Amino acid sequence: MHASMPFRKKPKKLISNIVLLAVALFFVFPFYWIVTGAFKVQNVAVAIPPEWFPHAPTLDNFTVLFKNPVWRWTFNSFFVAAAEMAGVCLVASMAGYVLAKKQFPGRKIIFTLFVAAMALPKQVILVPLFTMIADFGWIDHYKALILPAIGWPFGIFLVKQFAQTLPGELLEAAKVDGCSELRLYYSIVLPLLKPALGALAIFTFINAWNDYFSQLIMIRSTPMMTLPLGVATLKGEYTTPYGVLMAGAAFASLPMIVIFLLFQKAFTQGITMGAVKG
Amino acid sequence: MLLTALKSKRLLWREWLASYLFLLPALAFFLLFVAYPMLRGAYISLFDYSLNRFEFIGLRNYADLFRDKTFLKSMKNTILIVLITVPAVIAFSIFVSNTIYRKSELARSFFRGVFYLPAVSSVVSITVVWASIYDPNYGILNYVTSLFGAEPIAWLGDLRTALFAIIAVLVTTSVGQPIILYVAALGNIPTSYIEAAQIDRATPGQIFRKIIWPMLMPTNLYIIVITTINTFQTFAIVQLLTAGGPLNATSTVMYGVYEKAFMLGSFGVAAAMGMLLAVVIGIISLIQFKFLGSDVEY
Structure with a gap:
């Protein structure tokens, strides 16, 4: 910081940093609790005072969890999310590009x-x-989840905002060289749109995975359930099997957290891009 | 001359046609799965519509709703949730962003990630852990408050606390995107403005009010509108944590829609509830645009 900075600001800064760390801890704690809870046996999971760290970690919860068709649920979630991702990116890139770069009535x-x-x-x-x-x-088919999600206005908007910044001369030059519209889109526009499509892809994937409400109403049978939906059904009727639920919660969130951490930069850019005024 | 004019006209036509063909998939999906359901929602809200009935009843669904205590309660809850959550999300996000935006890139992505965690995690996972934290007998929250001598509370089962317990979870899942946007917006404010104000001995409070806040206005507008729209549709947290209880204390309009349509099979009434919610959201978004829309550019 600068020497010109008034130093009475410093204690205030220290306080906000302490508050920041405290709230960050508050945000991380539930995840710590999920992960450690997943490795506790039931009577430890509900112990008072709580066991802050599992002293005798166990895999029992995962054994119980995997008595359910968890891999099938995982496949369903991945399949639906990947299909939505591909569909949204294709449809939005085509529409966003012409809305940004072409002149036509309407x-x-x-x-x-x-x-x-x-x-x-x-x-x-x-x-x-x-x-x-x-x-x-x-109802109870993959297409009930996938198809309604593809005409996503936000995706079109995001691509359009980004495509506007592309150099028009490049597209014109390709046209003059006799490039067909389809080839122009495929071999010039698509590669240029990569940053926007990368962000949109991750965005769509995470949204699709977490679209709990649609999954809840469109899916009925156990084998067709998505991972979050399946985990939600593990709640016992009389007692709550916290350990198993925590194992399921950890398993259902882990893929998204990993994807988010891997692609945080593209993700952050996507959010800021989409918020720029039209 | 005429020939070239004809030719260029033909070219223009071809270009238009190509543009429409490129738009066609997006438009088709959008019209079929977004626009049409919206119109269909308005249409079926005029019917007594359940699994074995489909009878036109005009506006009776709406009239019934205005006398339906459960619906009015859920509308009241929803508005209360919005009134608390939106300002809390804004204040919290601005505080965090203002504290982290001048830190190193590494620290910034770390904190952005931490506050985004609840938003990328499945709401099912979030509610699983919060149900355990709030548990009246075994929950860690009651354990912590008991250390200070407090009596145990059924956080999700007590009429006085249930709605606030829901709101607390809702706020943690809503701040991720606002923080990313505020950090970006704060980073875009030219440092020379702030330095000039510091040379003129402006206090940090003055700098925030006179420089930072006005320059955040476009971001504010976007975040407030988006957060309001999302918060009005609060559903999953309620369905998974309390199922609207106790005594409808945490029921929201969207939860009511779910209950009416998918547990009771009354699609007409549920559609009418959805339409009323859409109208409320539309009016409030317009008001927000009118009062917060400014022409600050940077």
Whole structure:
């Protein structure tokens, strides 16, 4: 910091740093509690005073957990999230690119439509969407989760915002060279859109994984459940098997936490990109 | 001349056609799975609609809702949740961002990550651990308060505490994105402005009010609108932690929609509840845009 900085600011800064550490600890604690709880036997998990660290760690909870079709649930979650990710990236990259770079009648209206839809409370349409999906006979199928998520206005908006910053000359030059529209998109636009699509991909993946409400209403049978949905069914009717639940909670969140930590930079950029005013 | 004009017109047409074809998939998915359900929601809200009935009843679903004590209670709860959560999220996020944005890149990503953890984790995992923390008999919260001599409380089962217990969890899952945005916005404020104010002996409080706050306005608007929209739709935390109880003390409008549609099978009423919630959200978003929308650019 500067020498010109008034030093009466310093104790205040110290206090805010202490508060910051305290709240950070408060945010991390539940995760510590999940991970340690997953390795405690039931009577230790509910011990008073609590055992802050498992003295005799056990894998019993995981043994019980894996009596359920956990791998199937994991596959379901990954499959649905990956399909949504691919669909959103493809559809949004095509639409976002032309909305940013092409002139054609109706461009403004279509873009306004998408922006307005971003403010639409998404869960409000779940009931009519459910009745529609039920009419199609799609309940308990992967497509009931995947297809409704693909026309995501936020994704289109994100790509459009980013595509606007691309150099127009490059696209013009390729056109003059007789490049077809499809090839132009595939071999020039797509590579240029990579940073935006990377962020969008992670965004979509995490959102899809965590879209608990849709999963809850669209999926019925145990083998079709997603991982979070499956874990939510482990709650006992009379006693709460905390150890098993914690093991399930750890298992259901771990993939997202790993993905987030690996791609934090792209993720952060995606959030800031999407917030820039249209 | 005429020939080139014709040719360029043809080219223009081809370009338009190509643009529409590129838009087609997005528009098709959007119209079928977003726009149409919205209209269909308005339509079925006018029907007595359950598994074996589909009868037009005009606005009766709406009229019934305005007399439905459970619905009114859940609307009241939802508004209370929004009124507490949104300011809490904003204040907390600004405090954290203001404390971390001048730290090293490593420290910044560390703290951003910590506060984003609850948002990327499945809400199921979050509620599992909070249910254990709040447990009246074995929960760590009651253990900690007992060290200070407090009586144990059924945090999620007590009429006085249940809603606040829900709000606390909701706030921890809502601050991740605002913190990322505020850190970015604070980093964009030219340091020369702040340095100039420091030379003029402005206090940190003055610097915050006169320089930082106005320059955060566009970010504020975005975060307030988004957080409000999301908070109005609070569902999963309630469904997983309290199922609306005790005595509807934590029921939200979205939880009511779920209960009506998927536990009782009354799709018409549930759609009407959804429409009313959408209208409330729409009005409040417009008000926020009107009062907070500013033309500060940087």
